Amino acid sequence: MKWTPLLAAPAAIVLIAPAGATVYMSEQQAMQAIFPGASFSPGGRAGVFRASSGGIVVIDRVLGKHEYIKYAVGITAGGTVKHIEILEYNESYGYEVREASWRSQFIGKSASSPLQLNIDIKNISGATLSCKHITDGVRRVVGQYQSLRGQ
Amino acid sequence: MRRARPLLGTIVEIEVDGVAQADAERAIARAFEAVLLVQRLMSFHDAGSDIGRINRAAFRKPVTVHPWTARVLRHAAAFHAASNGLFDCAVGFELMRRELLPSNDLDHVCKGDFSAVRLSEDRAVRLMAPVAIDLGGIAKGYAVDRAIASLRAAGVRCATVNAGGDLRVMGEIDQPIHVHVPGGGLLQAGLLRNGAIATSSSFATVGRNGALESPDSTTDRRAYSVVAPSCIVADALTKILVQSAEPQHPCFGRFGATAFISGGDLQSMAA
Numbered sequence: 001m002k003w004t005p006l007l008a009a010p011a012a013i014v015l016i017a018p019a020g021a022t023v024y025m026s027e028q029q030a031m032q033a034i035f036p037g038a039s040f041s042p043g044g045r046a047g048v049f050r051a052s053s054g055g056i057v058v059i060d061r062v063l064g065k066h067e068y069i070k071y072a073v074g075i076t077a078g079g080t081v082k083h084i085e086i087l088e089y090n091e092s093y094g095y096e097v098r099e100a101s102w103r104s105q106f107i108g109k110s111a112s113s114p115l116q117l118n119i120d121i122k123n124i125s126g127a128t129l130s131c132k133h134i135t136d137g138v139r140r141v142v143g144q145y146q147s148l149r150g151q
Numbered sequence: 152m153r154r155a156r157p158l159l160g161t162i163v164e165i166e167v168d169g170v171a172q173a174d175a176e177r178a179i180a181r182a183f184e185a186v187l188l189v190q191r192l193m194s195f196h197d198a199g200s201d202i203g204r205i206n207r208a209a210f211r212k213p214v215t216v217h218p219w220t221a222r223v224l225r226h227a228a229a230f231h232a233a234s235n236g237l238f239d240c241a242v243g244f245e246l247m248r249r250e251l252l253p254s255n256d257l258d259h260v261c262k263g264d265f266s267a268v269r270l271s272e273d274r275a276v277r278l279m280a281p282v283a284i285d286l287g288g289i290a291k292g293y294a295v296d297r298a299i300a301s302l303r304a305a306g307v308r309c310a311t312v313n314a315g316g317d318l319r320v321m322g323e324i325d326q327p328i329h330v331h332v333p334g335g336g337l338l339q340a341g342l343l344r345n346g347a348i349a350t351s352s353s354f355a356t357v358g359r360n361g362a363l364e365s366p367d368s369t370t371d372r373r374a375y376s377v378v379a380p381s382c383i384v385a386d387a388l389t390k391i392l393v394q395s396a397e398p399q400h401p402c403f404g405r406f407g408a409t410a411f412i413s414g415g416d417l418q419s420m421a422a
Binding site: 002003005022024084085123126134 | 155157160166176311315316318325326328329332339340341342344347348350376380407409411
């Protein structure tokens with residue numbers, strides 16, 4: 001293990017606000033990951049696809065207080081959840097992301113490390129975020145399975 | 152290649168570099184299976200999991216658990232001893248009382264501590280008092296370690312696994328690490344190579360006295376982070392850091408970890 005802290009001096013503290021979604025996979029990739037080798041046809045409504053091997057894939061979106069998540073859930077012919085993949089994830093980090101005036105106060109606070117926006121921030125350690133919205137979304141999809149499947 | 156799935160009550164993200172696409176896909180799928188197994192074994196909610204069975208039956212008779220559950224319980228015992236009880240997984244009673252965990256079939260549970268837990272060589276668990284164990288403060292870190300081990304076994308040499316903020320990086324590159332400060336944004340915290348970091352907050356931690364701040368509390372918006380060689384150590388030690396507020400606590404050095412608290416001055420910066 002090697003750890004090089006950057007927080008030695010208060011001036012080094014820089015707030016950053018990521019923007020733009022993290023895209024993990026396309027809808028097609030998700031469908032193949034959920035039902036490998038199957039072909040797909042449109043289901044009972046937009047965002048629903050019937051797999052040739054039986055079952056469906058539903059592309060759904062959930063909107064939380066601070067995040068937007070697009071995910072795919074595969075449901076077996078028997079109506080049970082087979083697999084869930086997250087396609088896109090976009091989290092904002094509190095009010096500073098929305099309020100440019102507040103954000104602007106930090107510009108120039110540290111000449112050596114300016115405020116960064118619109119960059120891809122990975123490796124974020126933080127108090128655990130909940131996947132409750134996805135769980136609720138999946139429950140809703142499963143409840144509507146018959147009508148979503150169509151025919 | 153980066154993939155994410157909802158597991159362990161959070162979003163688990165796995166990123167792999169330096170291997171062909173099909174190999175990366177397979178390695179990531181297997182790593183997610185390891186995380187799923189940890190979830191199945193250690194879920195408090197599932198009466199049939201190792202933890203569900205311990206909490207329901209181990210006060211009356213021995214309950215044999217999976218080697219992974221036994222390993223987490225041994226770690227939990229070590230952290231409990233080293234922190235003079237600050238780290239305690241026998242907080243099921245407090246969490247149920249606050250309705251943070253369901254109490255189905257667990258009416259017999261009383262307040263107690265982890266010293267009631269006995270684990271034999273053959274992985275049989277006994278509870279000497281009717282306590283309930285919740286591994287919420289440690290299992291996520293262990294799941295990250297299992298995912299990294301699975302990736303390494305699959306030939307991956309450069310990867311990141313992040314379970315809702317408990318993260319571990321593998322590979323000979325310094326990875327920039329950011330810390331999410333409650334209500335305050337992201338801080339550039341440092342560079343990490345072949346190690347783990349976990350961050351907690353006072354409202355995400357239940358103390359030994361059952362104290363728990365509301366997420367809306369404005370009294371403590373600091374982020375409590377621990378960097379350690381493994382994620383189970385980082386995850387568990389954040390609970391000791393939140394309660395002690397002492398980055399110099401001897402516990403951290405003992406487990407090869409470094410602790411820091413950040414974000415306390417952000418509110419004044421914003422004012």
